[in-house]
Amino acid sequence: MSNSPPRSQPPLAAPHGGAAASLGRPGGSSERIVQLEVLRYNPDTDTEAHFQRYEVVCQEEWVVLDALNKVKADIDPTLNYRWSCHMAVCGSCGMMINGEPKLSCHAFLRDYEGVIRVEPLAHFPVERDLVTAPDDFMEKLKRVKPYLIPKEEKPISAGEYKQTPAQLMKFRQYSMCINCMLCYAACPEYGLTPGFIGPAALTLAHRYNQDSRDGGRAERQEVVATHEGVWECTFVGACSEVCPAHVDPASALQQMKITSSIDWIVEHLIPGGKSARDTASREDAGDIS
Amino acid sequence: MSRNPLVREVPPTSWFFRHPRYMRYMAREITCIFIGAYCVLLVVGLQRLAAGPAAWEGFLLGLRSADSIVFHLLALVAAFYHAATWFNATQKAMPLQIGEDFVPGNLISGAHYAVWVVLSLVVLFLAGVF
Ligand code: SF4
Ligand code: FES
Numbered sequence: 001m002s003n004s005p006p007r008s009q010p011p012l013a014a015p016h017g018g019a020a021a022s023l024g025r026p027g028g029s030s031e032r033i034v035q036l037e038v039l040r041y042n043p044d045t046d047t048e049a050h051f052q053r054y055e056v057v058c059q060e061e062w063v064v065l066d067a068l069n070k071v072k073a074d075i076d077p078t079l080n081y082r083w084s085c086h087m088a089v090c091g092s093c094g095m096m097i098n099g100e101p102k103l104s105c106h107a108f109l110r111d112y113e114g115v116i117r118v119e120p121l122a123h124f125p126v127e128r129d130l131v132t133a134p135d136d137f138m139e140k141l142k143r144v145k146p147y148l149i150p151k152e153e154k155p156i157s158a159g160e161y162k163q164t165p166a167q168l169m170k171f172r173q174y175s176m177c178i179n180c181m182l183c184y185a186a187c188p189e190y191g192l193t194p195g196f197i198g199p200a201a202l203t204l205a206h207r208y209n210q211d212s213r214d215g216g217r218a219e220r221q222e223v224v225a226t227h228e229g230v231w232e233c234t235f236v237g238a239c240s241e242v243c244p245a246h247v248d249p250a251s252a253l254q255q256m257k258i259t260s261s262i263d264w265i266v267e268h269l270i271p272g273g274k275s276a277r278d279t280a281s282r283e284d285a286g287d288i289s
Numbered sequence: 290m291s292r293n294p295l296v297r298e299v300p301p302t303s304w305f306f307r308h309p310r311y312m313r314y315m316a317r318e319i320t321c322i323f324i325g326a327y328c329v330l331l332v333v334g335l336q337r338l339a340a341g342p343a344a345w346e347g348f349l350l351g352l353r354s355a356d357s358i359v360f361h362l363l364a365l366v367a368a369f370y371h372a373a374t375w376f377n378a379t380q381k382a383m384p385l386q387i388g389e390d391f392v393p394g395n396l397i398s399g400a401h402y403a404v405w406v407v408l409s410l411v412v413l414f415l416a417g418v419f
């Protein structure tokens with residue numbers, strides 16, 4: 001189940017001073033015994049999850065993921081968790097660390113004292129140990145059409161779609177998402193109302209809406225401007241606080257609430273005003289005919 | 290391998306105790322009760338005013354009671370907290386891009402505070418405080 005590499009692989013090197021980088025350095029690192037309390041769940045035998053305590057000899061500059069790798073390599077090969085890049089890029093190692101959604105490859109042991117409690121990401125079904133099922137998130141990502149829907153189709157001979165640096169800056173921040181789902185684990189609305197499309201997927205809709213080459217906002221509004229969309233958000237702001245890529249989903253969602261409200265005003269209060277969604281259905285009809 | 294995922298429910302009435310940031314959010318939400326109560330008080334005042342001088346005098350007398358003064362102090366603190374949380378949020382809801390750069394968020398929130406101070410002074414002036 002786990003995407004972890006085979007046992008024979010040693011705790012890996014990290015460009016920012018992870019495990020192997022420090023192991024060979026003479027006198028450069030100090031050892032520390034770390035107590036990990038890890039949530040275990042075996043779908044074949046368990047009806048409930050339970051915590052298991054591990055005592056791990058770690059290097060001071062390791063991250064929590066290094067400690068887990070050490071557990072898997074030397075203490076308990078049955079422990080399951082996901083990771084890949086070890087450099088906060090792939091987004092697969094998200095876990096609750098002392099109750100906070102974190103990338104475990106970016107959670108430095110030096111920032112923790114005492115027992116470190118490691119749990120699977122909150123608000124997602126637990127597949128096994130620290131591995132969660134991301135199916136719901138994947139489904140929601142698809143629903144917001146997270147791809148360019150060009151304003152006008154051009155033949156290849158017409159050349160590339162050009163963009164100024166200012167036009168790029170308008171959406172760049174929202175394109176930095178690594179799909180780690182930490183924001184979903186932090187969002188109490190998502191925990192309480194699982195139908196909520198949620199921070200990262202809605203932010204990606206905003207990213208494409210803001211793109212000068214895109215003409216798909218009207219179509220995305222069908223999902224965005226609904227009670228499962230931005231109107232489920234009550235602006236707790238937790239998503240932006242935990243996001244490791246500084247995407248600031250809370251900002252994207254509030255901006256979408258404003259534009260959706262303007263749509264509503266135009267549609268309902270201005271005579272002859274047309275909403276974004278009207279435009280979408282007309283375009284759809286046009287596509288079919 | 291079988292799939293038998295474990296769903297861990299979120300406690301619907303106590304989830305906000307899980308993290309201080311959720312407590313801060315609840316504090317912001319709870320302050321709106323005071324804002325709402327104060328609006329009701331203003332409406333009642335208008336209604337008393339319309340009912341004649343005796344009713345209005347009675348209303349004013351009620352405002353001077355100890356209970357009323359405690360309520361007003363609490364409502365004032367709540368209103369400050371509520372306003373500050375939203376003014377601080379404006380920089381997220383209304384980012385301002387000039388050319389390639391974004392106006393620093395503090396300036397956007399700061400402008401809201403400045404307008405707030407000016408409007409408050411105008412209201413106090415109209416009320417004859419100065
Ligand atoms: S918005 Fe941030 S926290 Fe949410 S999935 Fe993307 S990178 Fe992760
Ligand atoms: S392992 Fe890739 S983000 Fe942590």
